[in-house]
Amino acid sequence: MENNKFLDIKGLNVSFYTQKGVVRAVRDLDLWINKGETLALVGESGCGKSVTASSIIRLIPSPPGKIESGEIFLDGQDILKLSEEEMQKIRGDKISMIFQDPMTSLNPVFKIGDQIAEIFITHYGLKKKEALERAVEMLDMVKIPSPEKRVKSYPHQLSGGMRQRVMIAMALASPHPGIMIADEPTTALDVTIQAQILDLMKELQEKIQMSLLLITHDMGVVAEMASRVAVMYAGRKVESADVYSIFEKPFHPYTVGLLNSMPSNEKYKHNARLEAIEGNVPNLLEIGDGCPFENRCKYAKDICRNKFPEIKDMGNNHHVWCHFAGELNF
């Protein structure tokens, strides 16, 4: 099983050195994704999801950001030890990324065909004309109608959904697509387009056997796409399991809160009000060594304040970081 992990993050620590102090954005994170698998990384804004994604592709703005420690194995190679030039070759080759806002993630002054063709020119060494033909094929693959015409379009002439398709096409144009990082790929799209884009991603992922790291805060998306889920809170991973056990029997109070705040939850059949998690995310500057969820947790005891819990194995690869995992009744 061990060598099946395409991406393996071990003990990742990322900090940001701001004027107010050191923000520990990601703490002791372990994460792995098997080949062809989809892992959903879930959590609310500012919990370190996107920082994790940027670390994997090594695009943490530095300064102020810094990867303090840890290892990120990509296809067996520790990418944190690579030089910037070597890393640049891996980007857009083995790793690619699609972003949250398709309206701004394409360069406004170039035709989309040229932007896709650019990848074929840099990574495959193709001539401009061949590269453009490949760009048409890519647009066809992501189901953009009349791709021969669309290659000549500028980004502002396309809708949000179309642009996200173009972004996916660019991400898949890489020579050895091993893992795609999708940072909230559907947040900026409306619901019907969301479903189309997710279907497309799933289909293409199965077709080319690529791993997918899906970053989201939408548990609906998680249920549809992921095979495994990791829940992050304030820079820490608090629970990880396969998608069925997360939805069926969550152990961490925070995961329970996330699931309870889903409108599609059984509870809300009779127009009950949505349940929110009380309180706010702690300020990452002031966070101590205890459990970060302690100040919002109904079940918090003294021990939660002082000590971050050890990993608890609930069986079936379901791991929880909570002192009272399994003892609580939700």
Added chain:
Amino acid sequence: MSFLKLFKSENVANNSESIWYENWQLLKKNKSAMFGLYIIIFFVLIAIFAPVVAPFDPYAQNIDIRKLPFFSWPYILGTDDFGRDILSRIIYGARISLVIGFISVSISLIFGSFIGLISGFYGGWIDKISMRIIDIMLAFPYILLTIVIVALLGPTLLNAMIAIGIARLPQYARIMRASVLAEKAAEYVEAEKSLGVGNVELMFRSILPNCLAPIIVQATLGVGSAIIESAALSFLGLGAQPPTPEWGLMIASAREFVSSAWWIVTFPGIAILFVVLGFNLLGDGIRDVLDPRLKD
């Protein structure tokens, strides 16, 4: 009819027009900008075809017809104190003034943009050093700086152009740096980084084209002011030297006759006024088109 119209607009949407083409369409609707453009085209044509258009040799002196008032046929705008035809001198002067405008703006445009691009993109100590130098240059009174540079290089027309170019360079560097800083944070830059695009390519191929709009406005307006400044330098005796038919110099050398033979000073002045007006109108029009805040 309405069906036809619908069909047509569909076609237009499929025509894949670039942003620049769209902007040109918008600019065409701006009457004052087009008026400015026509003025510029007029002067450019005159400059190119000066030997054809000019009725007389601009250097030919004739003591017998000194200071002929304007409309004394065939000297339409009269003659100056050496008996040279003023109209011909103004026509040849268009060549010099336009060349001065374009060359000095090119100097500040190329070097200023490059400095701004590098310091905005890389930040850190490169940015700090170059921006402090720019600060020092901005702290000098502008005309003093040009005079110092001309004095160092020697008073010729080419040196005047270089001096104007250097003295105007900080503005371009600042504008460029500001837009690079804004564009650098855009998501498409990160997206291209994530596709393995290198720094140099990112800087010149991705970011630079997105920063051109404010620079183009500045350059268009800059041509007009460069022409005025070169006229001022020539007036001070630091630019073109006699007998060159440079507009500023023409005004300077005839300034003692302002009360007795006003036309010698006035017509070169009017020529300067129109060229600069043309560039200013065009520049303002381009700004209106390119500034997203002024768009609906």
